[in-house]
Amino acid sequence: MILLEWILFLFLFLGLVFLMGKYMSSVYLGEDTFFTVIGKPLENLIYKTSGINPAEEMNWKQYGLNLVIFNLLGCLVVFLLQVIQGYLPLNPIHAANVHWDLALNTAISFMTNTNWQSYSGESTLTWLVQMLGLTVQNFLSAATGMAAMVAMLRGFTRKETDKIGNFWVDLTRGTVYILIPLSILFSVFLISQGVLQTFHPYQHFYTMENQSQVLPTGPVASQVAIKQLGSNGGGFFGVNSAHPFENPNGLTNIFEMAAILFLPLALVLSFGYMVGNIKQGLAFLISMLVILLLGTGIVWWAEMLGNPLLIKYGIAHGVSMEGVESRFGVLISSFWGLLTTATSNGSVNSMHDSLMPITTLVYMFNMGVGEVVFGGVGVGIIGMLYYALLVMFLAGLMIGRTPEFLGKKLGPREMYLSVIALLVPPILMLIFAAIALMIPSTVGCMNNSSAHGLSELLYAFLSGAGNNGSAFAGLNTNTLYYNFSLGITMFISRFVTILPALAIGGSLAEKKSIPESSATFPTTGILFIAMLIAVVIIMGSLTFFPVFTMGPLLDHLFMIHGKVY
Amino acid sequence: MxxxxxxxxxxxxxxxxxxxxxxxxxxxxxxxxxxxxxxGSLVYSQGRVIGSELIGQKFTFPGHFHGRPSFCDYSTLPSQGSNWGPGNSVYLSTLKQRAVNYREENNLSSVQVLPPDAITFSASGLDPHISLENALLQVSRVATARRIPENKVKQILFVEAARDKAIFQKPVVNVMKLNVALDSVGGIY
CATH class of the missing domain: 1.20.5 (Single alpha-helices involved in coiled-coils or other helix-helix interfaces)
Structure with missing residues (x-):
């Protein structure tokens, strides 16, 4: 009976994903959809008020410049709002101005779609900052990611031109036709289940046993909706989606999981539709699903094995509910963690710090390979395309032929750019993590020692480099070094993912399209899928195996052998 | 420009x-x-707010069902979990103490197997629910404290648990609503 509910939900969900995939491709191709009646006037109004000519076409440098400047301005606004929030209205808790290093970290974090949080929203930020700063960037960073993907895809579909579209048009369409309508629907659903959406002041009262307690309030649902849909993940509250006011019951939980997956999954299909090769989209989808299922198997095995140390205290089967909410349980919570690290979402409904070490190893792996199992909205496909180009290069070496992908010959330039995009974030995070280990005060920020402490630190930098935002929340990262180094990591990783994508799009667009021949390596078959999965797993393992051995793997061995720290 | x-x-x-x-x-x-x-799904008693049905609150009276242990002691600004790793010695020693306390409080034998949510900290620190197994172990204590028959308490528990049954959710019972229902029946505590 319970299984039936899940299967039914899964089928409904997949059906919607296919529809959404088609719809989004229509939106970005500028075709009419059922929403055009409302969307078109709004879209034109935005162009008019912002002084934009939607017919203008940009080459990749212009596209990239507009994208970067727009993002930097957004970042600046979030920063400024925070450092003067004490003087501004909508401040029910009389929060003080945020210190500059935390404000900078948070501004970069939300601009880059990471949503790393070194603070707890309910006790640090004003409603004004949450709305005008964070909610806005939740929309814009998601729309930016999707725009970058669409621009890259134009490289495959266009020929002998250097133009890859108009950033402002792609940004506006993503926001108006996709993110806003979905967020409105989702917010209303969340509110119907008990998620807060109010401007009443914090409620002080005495409990049934006469203890004083305060209920935090605020415009929560409107932010939670976009945080899940846009791969953002930054919670209104510090404990994120474990907070009953963000995620009150089983139904909101499964819908939030679906929302985490919805656009990343649908965009894989949109990619297929947009390049006119839905089979390619499906090949990517299958590769991603296989990696996800592998991860699910490992994670569930680890959680069912539980923590043997707990058995001697009389806990049934050593099931570890530490840091897990009772309404969700360990299996659903650990699956959520998998989804949130596979996509670049980063919201949590359990405390990852307290989950089983092998579970967190899988999470770290997901983030380490650059979140290509669905990935963040837009950037997930970009990441997978980098791997696909790498696969084609390898295949080309094996059969002694110039690699091609989707009818375009791949040259050294595309390879350089892909490799830069794939390697810079891991290198950067490993260096910053290594430096952190050499600073005693930074090591002192750990909540746990031994191998688990290393996991905490690694997780933080992996999360920053993957623009994920989930955390081992025990690590206190509100220090100058962490705020700064994580800020830089998030910033560079974001743009080193997006800008090479635009450059590849630009350089592919200039090339001629070559027809498929019998010697073309098929990129939709089992061979390609197997190679793609292998390359992702091998790349991730080669980069991180040594440090994962010292962190989560050792942590696991300690645990099963009863060694405590 | x-x-x-x-x-x-x-x-x-x-x-x-x-x-x-x-x-x-x-x-x-x-x-x-x-x-x-x-x-905030507020709950009122005699015209004043006594809590939110979604947010756990601290219960210590023997005549009330008790929620899960909370790392932040049910404070909300900010609320948090322990973030202790599985082999953390502080975690394990406090866990041991909580297991002893739980058994003592509910008059259980030292070999009684405990449901995991009974002695572990929740993620939010504000978990409003406990598992049914956890609640059942507390029935006898609650009934004794209130001087009402155990069956009466069990009956209320099952009514409330049935009410909290929801799709895609573990079988749990909302501690505050359960205690409100108990209080409305009466009994001394």
Whole structure:
């Protein structure tokens, strides 16, 4: 009976994903959809008020410049709002101005779609900052990611031109036709289940046993909706989606999981539709699903094995509910963690710090390979395309032929750019993590020692480099070094993912399209899928195996052998 | 220069749309359609607020069912979990103590197997629920303290648990609602 509910939900969900995939491709191709009646006037109004000519076409440098400047301005606004929030209205808790290093970290974090949080929203930020700063960037960073993907895809579909579209048009369409309508629907659903959406002041009262307690309030649902849909993940509250006011019951939980997956999954299909090769989209989808299922198997095995140390205290089967909410349980919570690290979402409904070490190893792996199992909205496909180009290069070496992908010959330039995009974030995070280990005060920020402490630190930098935002929340990262180094990591990783994508799009667009021949390596078959999965797993393992051995793997061995720290 | 002015104008337009109009429209819908749910699902007793049915609160009286241990002791600003790793010695020693306390409080034998939620900290520190197994182990204590028959307490427990049964959710019972129901029946505690 319970299984039936899940299967039914899964089928409904997949059906919607296919529809959404088609719809989004229509939106970005500028075709009419059922929403055009409302969307078109709004879209034109935005162009008019912002002084934009939607017919203008940009080459990749212009596209990239507009994208970067727009993002930097957004970042600046979030920063400024925070450092003067004490003087501004909508401040029910009389929060003080945020210190500059935390404000900078948070501004970069939300601009880059990471949503790393070194603070707890309910006790640090004003409603004004949450709305005008964070909610806005939740929309814009998601729309930016999707725009970058669409621009890259134009490289495959266009020929002998250097133009890859108009950033402002792609940004506006993503926001108006996709993110806003979905967020409105989702917010209303969340509110119907008990998620807060109010401007009443914090409620002080005495409990049934006469203890004083305060209920935090605020415009929560409107932010939670976009945080899940846009791969953002930054919670209104510090404990994120474990907070009953963000995620009150089983139904909101499964819908939030679906929302985490919805656009990343649908965009894989949109990619297929947009390049006119839905089979390619499906090949990517299958590769991603296989990696996800592998991860699910490992994670569930680890959680069912539980923590043997707990058995001697009389806990049934050593099931570890530490840091897990009772309404969700360990299996659903650990699956959520998998989804949130596979996509670049980063919201949590359990405390990852307290989950089983092998579970967190899988999470770290997901983030380490650059979140290509669905990935963040837009950037997930970009990441997978980098791997696909790498696969084609390898295949080309094996059969002694110039690699091609989707009818375009791949040259050294595309390879350089892909490799830069794939390697810079891991290198950067490993260096910053290594430096952190050499600073005693930074090591002192750990909540746990031994191998688990290393996991905490690694997780933080992996999360920053993957623009994920989930955390081992025990690590206190509100220090100058962490705020700064994580800020830089998030910033560079974001743009080193997006800008090479635009450059590849630009350089592919200039090339001629070559027809498929019998010697073309098929990129939709089992061979390609197997190679793609292998390359992702091998790349991730080669980069991180040594440090994962010292962190989560050792942590696991300690645990099963009863060694405590 | 045009890039900067265009970016700025776009940012202002988008901020008004997604940062002002969007949350306000949603709040408007919330006020009209879900006035109770959107403001925290508050529970009243004799005209004053005694809590939210979604947020756990601290229960220590023997005549009340007790919620899960909370790392932040059910304080909400901010609330948090312990973030202790599985082999953390502080975690394990406090866990041991909580297991002893739980058994003592509920008059259980030292070999009684405990449901995991009974002695572990929740993620939010505000978990409003406990598992049914956990609640059943507390029935005898509650009944004794209130001087009412165990069957009566069990009956209330099952009624409340049935009410909290929900799709895609573990079988749990809301501690506060359970205690409100108990209090309405009476008994000394």
């Amino acid at each position: 045009t890039t900067i002015t265009r970016s700025l104008r776009m940012l202002i337009v988008m901020t008004i749309m997604t940062g002002v109009i969007y949350p306000l429209v949603i709040t408007g819908i919330a006020m009209i359609c879900f006035p109770v749910k959107s403001t």
